[in-house]
Amino acid sequence: MKDIFLDLRLWEIVVLSLQVSLSAVVLATAVGLPLGAAVAVGRFPGRHALIVLLNALMGLPPVVVGLVVYLLLSRAGPLGDLGLLFTPAAMVIAQTVLVTPIIAALTRQAIEDAWREYEEQLRSLGAGRMSAALTLVWDTRFSLLTAVLAGLGRASAEVGAVMIVGGNIDGVTRVMTTTIALETSKGDLPLALGLGVVLIAIVLVINAAAMVIKEAAQRRYG
Amino acid sequence: MGLAHAALIGFITVASTTSTEQSGLFRHLLPIFEKKTGIQARVVALGTGQSLDMGKRGDADVVFVHAKALEEKFVAEGYGVKRFEVMYNDFVLVGPKSDPAGIGGGKDIVAALRRILDKKAPFASRGDKSGTHFAELELWKAAGIDIAREKGPWYRDTGSGMGPTLNTASGMNAYALTDRGTWLSFKNRGNLVVSVEGDKRLFNQYGVILVNPAKHPHVKKDMGQAFIDWIVSREGQRAIAAYKINGEQLFFPNAE
């Protein structure tokens, strides 16, 4: 059983999984973080409905996201000409869709809480809403990092979206979760278990890191 | 092997079935093809129905499945260019060592199914519109049994792939129809053994079809055709025959 960790295939799958999930989280942060910050400090009609929607979208079932992205990227669909279906790019797209609401909603919460504390003081100093939002993003950076790690955890652990849009192609779009599903259904457990161990380890590290960062920041910066 | 390694020139998407993929055939075959032509064949393994659907939507360049009637319909409706026969493998009926239907060692699949119905012995079906599922339904029909009407709690529709269905059969001590390839590489047998094999009606013919570029202009027709040409060529056919599990050959090439 220990020999499975010497198998190059296992680590190739791990590396691909991390590439896909990390790329998705980077994109989701680029979109979700400014969106969450803007909603937190902005005042516009429909704001409350948007907040409720963002929070609700955190619970998007991955397999449904996979289905929708599949229909979009299929040759028979509107974005078919891009030829992205069954490639790692499609998996990144699907996971980005999945993770963006998580990062946006958690960012919105963190910055709105901070805004409540800072609003008077920042306005007193003459900071406009936009500039204040940027300042708060830096100020809440540790909470935001936790939000990003939450997104990463979700992306790493899901199987529905990447399975459907990636096609689980051997050597091309096979990631940890889809391989575990496949090998288990084949009754071939050593690779599945090996990947399961690595996946759990990754998730544990992500969650532990989030907690430790938050605590250390609290102690150091107050 | 002495073959020159061709530089990678591109990839094609091949829609095939889970049982073929899980038999390990592609892992053996495709590197040989890629080394020779520089074309990476990316296999998306789904059920037969889904694979043909992928072809209809234009999400695959080549379709490689084992359901002759459906394949011919696919070509007739203009979704595929031409069907080529490639190879066949066979199905086997596996069942518990305890053999409640008393069919062990038999060579007549139709008689065996009749006895299973008679004894209401547990039977696990894929029920997922796959090639294997269709083959199973044809066999019940050949036995003169309308399985949709005559099934009872002993007949379990798992709605899943070959592996999970075998897992279920193993767990339930049930009979199941499976392709030999999946059976040979299946590691969770429990009490299951081969009960019936060798009946000509259990043979499973594979066909390969290029998705019609007239319907989907983006289809990689040259590379797709290269794949088809290779797999029916003497070299491709020899590679298929060379694939063995535990010394046993799974697929028998029969291209014209």
Added chain:
Amino acid sequence: MILPLRLEAVSFLHVIKPLSLELGAGPSTIILGANGAGKSVLMRLMHGLLRPTAGRISWSSNGRQAMVFQRPVMLRRSALDNVVYALKVAGVAAAERPAMDALKEVGLAHLAHRPARVLSGGEQQRLALARAWALHPEVLFLDEPTASLDPSAAREIESIIRAFDAAGTKIVMATHNLGQARRLADEVIYLHQGRVLERTPVAEFFSRPATAEAAAFIKGELPWA
């Protein structure tokens, strides 16, 4: 010169009844009143954080004003960077030097690189004053700046406020601490249920309050040294 500040028939919901007021340069103005009298709301109206629901508030020209709140709010960065931030927002380019000078003025230079939020309450309030000092405001509003501090920290704050006054900044401060008012005020505005009941020089307010409410207010509180 941004003063005088004129409030004309200004009211805010039911908290501030229509009042007119003019604050000129020079004397330190202390706003006294019981809790709920409307001191905080009036301060925020004058500073510009709230808009009156009726009436007009106008400054004579543009200029800098700053406000210090009861609880100091510091960003998650060093003490020095908090002052630098305020200067940057105000459009000052080379902010490091004036920021450091401001810290020296309030006696926090040795804590310049400490994270601001781990400082004690008194130190943070001094930092808030340093932040205001760096801006060289013409008017400094203070809303109960020592209410959360112990007496010795409060005394340090008071001496900094005197330094502002000596440097020419107009002080407008709300407090319910009578001793503090006596120490720092030149004139007292007494607020009661959203109305200005009295506006008198400090000594006169305490020795001969003109209204019964003011008298009761003075008696009801224990004078602190």
